[in-house]
Amino acid sequence: MPELPEVEVTRQSLAPVLQGARVRRVEMGKPLRWPLGVPPQSLVGCVFGPLARRGKYLWLPLHPGADAPLTAPEGGLLVHLGMSGSLGFKPKGIAHPRAGLHEHVRIHTDRGVLGLTDPRRFGAVVWSAGLAQAPAAKLLAGLGREPDDPALTQAWFHEQLQRRRSPVKQVLLAGDVVVGAGNIYACEALFDAGIDPRTRAHRLSRPRTARLLQAVRQTLLRALALGGTTLRDFRDVHGMSGGFQNQARVYGREAQACLRCATPIRRVVQGQRSTFFCPKCQKR
DNA sequence: CGGGACGCCTGTGAGC
């Protein structure tokens, strides 16, 4: 599921209810990708600060509350939703007697319960003393620029693509040039830009890389405005589905007619991931 | 260093 728009939808829907909430109890279910890194109960008494996002990672800062013990840590939780994760928040007063199936982290606060549901358990919740400290720093180290980073210029983007011999789709997916586009949005952006996903990145002309950058930004923004994509699992923290899945023009549409030229959409495999594209509208 | 394959897990849908 979660590509950048879904993570940002999660951040935006969670921030108003979580910021200022004080941790009362932490329940851990089955192990996720990595261990939390601190004893869960050591977070009790901490208060959530302003939520941030970097790429597809969420950052939930925690600071010791006014009456917290001297041992209370300063830092936060780095959260990744993996392939199938989503965060939910049940406000105080609503019945929440037991964890749902696949709800592997529950953080009880004075305002309600934050839960991470993740059937495949590729996701993670990791304690870190800060974004610039281990282990967060290491996990974020290789990330590319944010789509809205002013430093992500057409010139810089083109220069980065010039250094890559891989198919452009895989460069987008790798996330070390620009973060945020996963399999769905990479396919959609390449369709919008009229670029064959198999094209080697370094062969793209300057105007075409400019078009691609524009398409990546516009695709991610549009998805965010629609509340993300819900193929199966994804919900915002209040349980609302996204709407972008109805807007996909190539993703998941193998053999169906291209909405622009009616040519059947093709599916190929690149780096063990499905790629969908229109063989007529998208050129090498 | 770039590039590619693997594996982590569970659920679902198609085909037999």
Next chain:
DNA sequence: TGCTCACAGGCGTCCC
């Protein structure tokens, strides 16, 4: 109905 198989939104790690 029940089984097996392919496939699924991500990404760190290991190998060349």
